Amino acid sequence: MKILVCVSKAPDTTSKITFTNNNTSFDEAGVNFIVNPYDEWYALVRALELKEAQGGNVTVLSVGGADYEQIIRKALAIGADDAVRIDAPESDALSVSTHIANYAKDKGFDLILCGKETINYNGSVVPGMVAELLDMPLVALAAKLDVANGVATCEREVTGGMEVLEVNLPAVISAAKGMAEQRIPNMRGIMAARTKALEVVAVENGASSTSVNNYEMPPAKSACKFVDPANAAELITLLHQEAKVI
Amino acid sequence: MKTIVFAEHLNGKFTKSSLEAVSYASAWSASAGGTCIAVTYGNIDASVLGTAGASEVWKMDALSSADGDQVTKLMLAAQKESGANAIVLSHDLVGKSVAPRLSVRLNAGLVSGATAIPAGNTVKKNVFSGKAIAHVTVNSELSIVTVLPNSYGVNTSGTACPVNAFSAEVGSARVRVKEVRVEESESIPLPEADKVVSAGRGMKGPENWGMIEELAKELNAATACSRPVSDIGWRPHHEHVGQTGIAIRPNLYIAVGISGAIQHLAGVNGSKVIVVINKDPEAPFFKAADYGIVGDAFEVVPQLIAAAKAFNATK
Ligand SMILES: Cc1cc2nc3c(=O)[nH]c(=O)nc-3n(C[C@H](O)[C@H](O)[C@H](O)COP(=O)(O)OP(=O)(O)OC[C@H]3O[C@@H](n4cnc5c(N)ncnc54)[C@H](O)[C@@H]3O)c2cc1C
Ligand SMILES: Nc1ncnc2c1ncn2[C@@H]1O[C@H](COP(=O)(O)O)[C@@H](O)[C@H]1O
Numbered sequence: 033m034k035i036l037v038c039v040s041k042a043p044d045t046t047s048k049i050t051f052t053n054n055n056t057s058f059d060e061a062g063v064n065f066i067v068n069p070y071d072e073w074y075a076l077v078r079a080l081e082l083k084e085a086q087g088g089n090v091t092v093l094s095v096g097g098a099d100y101e102q103i104i105r106k107a108l109a110i111g112a113d114d115a116v117r118i119d120a121p122e123s124d125a126l127s128v129s130t131h132i133a134n135y136a137k138d139k140g141f142d143l144i145l146c147g148k149e150t151i152n153y154n155g156s157v158v159p160g161m162v163a164e165l166l167d168m169p170l171v172a173l174a175a176k177l178d179v180a181n182g183v184a185t186c187e188r189e190v191t192g193g194m195e196v197l198e199v200n201l202p203a204v205i206s207a208a209k210g211m212a213e214q215r216i217p218n219m220r221g222i223m224a225a226r227t228k229a230l231e232v233v234a235v236e237n238g239a240s241s242t243s244v245n246n247y248e249m250p251p252a253k254s255a256c257k258f259v260d261p262a263n264a265a266e267l268i269t270l271l272h273q274e275a276k277v278i
Numbered sequence: 279m280k281t282i283v284f285a286e287h288l289n290g291k292f293t294k295s296s297l298e299a300v301s302y303a304s305a306w307s308a309s310a311g312g313t314c315i316a317v318t319y320g321n322i323d324a325s326v327l328g329t330a331g332a333s334e335v336w337k338m339d340a341l342s343s344a345d346g347d348q349v350t351k352l353m354l355a356a357q358k359e360s361g362a363n364a365i366v367l368s369h370d371l372v373g374k375s376v377a378p379r380l381s382v383r384l385n386a387g388l389v390s391g392a393t394a395i396p397a398g399n400t401v402k403k404n405v406f407s408g409k410a411i412a413h414v415t416v417n418s419e420l421s422i423v424t425v426l427p428n429s430y431g432v433n434t435s436g437t438a439c440p441v442n443a444f445s446a447e448v449g450s451a452r453v454r455v456k457e458v459r460v461e462e463s464e465s466i467p468l469p470e471a472d473k474v475v476s477a478g479r480g481m482k483g484p485e486n487w488g489m490i491e492e493l494a495k496e497l498n499a500a501t502a503c504s505r506p507v508s509d510i511g512w513r514p515h516h517e518h519v520g521q522t523g524i525a526i527r528p529n530l531y532i533a534v535g536i537s538g539a540i541q542h543l544a545g546v547n548g549s550k551v552i553v554v555i556n557k558d559p560e561a562p563f564f565k566a567a568d569y570g571i572v573g574d575a576f577e578v579v580p581q582l583i584a585a586a587k588a589f590n591a592t593k
Binding site for chain 2: 043045046049051069073114127130151152153154156158161164169171173185188189190192194195197199209210241243244245246247249254257258259261264267268271272275277278
């Protein structure tokens with residue numbers, strides 16, 4: 033089975049979020065970037081498990097500049113076989129998706145795995161756009177994935193329960209928590225990653241249909257009001273009379 | 279301006295997130311002096327969508343269930359027929375499957391997870407897991423917006439509206455539903471809950487969750503937990519909130535024995551009122567709280583249950 037895993041970079045979850053250029057761009061100074069957790073923990077690890085069980089090849093793909101290499105090496109260290117970087121700015125979801133689809137269209141991937149969303153832009157958009165551009169079915173936010181005889185079976189959470197879905201391959205699937213368990217790369221993986229193939233593809237800038245005008249910080253919370261633990265019942269009164277939420 | 283909005287239903291009822299999307303779409307078109315058409319399918323009384331603000335409903339009766347491809351085709355046909363210049367969906371499973379496809383097909387800019395009505399062609403949305411807000415500009419004539427659940431209130435002041443039959447060539451489903459397993463519990467589904475009682479490792483073990491469930495029941499709230507709690511199997515995975523679990527935005531979020539790590543906050547910082555109960559006055563969660571009790575959960579929570587019972591008795 034040939035599997036493509038799309039991996040994005042994201043600021044370390046503990047990063048302080050600040051903006052520059054008059055609040056028009058994210059300030060990357062001092063920010064440590066990681067592989068977007070959904071892409072690494074769930075999509076990539078599940079791809080590797082499927083390959084280990086059934087044979088095949090796992091390629092990771094990122095759209096982005098040279099600063100992506102560290103992220104890609106991490107994915108290779110976890111176990112991906114090879115990697116591709118499409119050398120283009122991540123202007124918006126449409127441009128990223130167009131680059132992914134253009135690369136994948138004639139490579140015969142059985143499965144294209146993405147994370148459910150990037151934790152910086154929180155879009156949940158790229159997997160659906162890639163599916164449409166490649167005319168493939170999409171299962172969004174799958175929490176379980178199995179493949180047999182050219183059919184993918186997924187489970188996902190719906191209001192009040194779980195649903196089991198089936199699609200014929202090739203398909204695009206976006207991964208939510210539950211699909212796999214995080215894997216920590218070992219020394220052998222890290223060494224091997226250094227010599228694995230990382231192809232860099234030069235492209236024309238893709239068309240984009242949205243742009244960020246500016247950023248703003250959410251309004252500051254007012255100070256916490258403390259209730260005496262010996263008189264905790266007071267909290268219920270405050271929630272009713274003051275906060276008006278019960 | 280004219281908007282069309284997709285409304286999904288489940289077990290004979292429109293979902294809360296769909297009603298929010300219809301309310302949003304109607305308010306948006308009304309703000310620009312236009313009308314809003316709600317699009318749906320199947321066997322349901324759809325005139326109620328008028329209550330949320332729709333001026334009319336277009337319903338495809340022949341379709342009883344639909345996958346993302348089919349909803350996409352339905353919305354493409356409705357857009358063409360109506361000449362709408364904006365398309366709205368909820369940022370739920372349907373919206374996440376359909377809106378990106380519509381964006382590609384119509385060459386229309388998409389802003390996903392909007393939290394407010396657009397100002398001109400600029401739409402507000404949360405980014406960096408709620409740690410910041412972005413104003414995103416749509417650079418196309420047609421805009422597509424998905425509305426973040428629990429961020430826009432449901433309008434109930436409208437009146438029932440006409441439902442017109444609509445039909446489109448939607449093809450067959452490529453995603454086949456094999457089974458739906460409904461969880462037996464009578465508890466409120468977390469993503470739709472208006473109030474949530476959540477607990478963390480401070481509860482010491484799964485045997486102590488009885489009081490969390492009891493407090494939730496008295497407050498008519500859903501239950502949630504921190505990640506380590508679901509990882510070690512004290513609580514089911516679907517209760518895990520935060521960066522890698524689900525993000526919720528209830529009106530009231532009560533956190534018991536949760537330290538308030540940044541990855542946990544990322545999933546709950548959109549809540550309107552946050553209450554933190556923790557025995558450590560230095561717990562970072564207090565910085566994000568509206569109300570706090572520094573104390574032992576095993577002493578505080580039973581008092582709250584008693585107070586909530588007394589409060590309910592007076593209602
Ligand atoms: C990439 C990444 C993603 C993550 N995603 C998530 C996520 O989605 N959701 C999430 O929750 N976490 C997530 N985490 C983990 C997160 O960093 C924290 O480790 C976790 O939230 C801590 O859980 P906790 O507060 O239950 O436990 P602890 O940190 O152990 O805190 C327990 C708290 O209980 C208090 N306490 C103890 N006894 C009592 C008592 N008797 N009465 C009252 N209070 C008491 C303590 O003072 C303490 O504050 C993520 C981490 C990483 C690195
Ligand atoms: N620049 C990128 N390169 C490769 N994959 C990406 C990129 N951006 C997003 N993705 C993939 O698309 C998923 C959803 O991203 P988004 O729509 O931006 O929330 C991510 O989890 C990745 O799997």
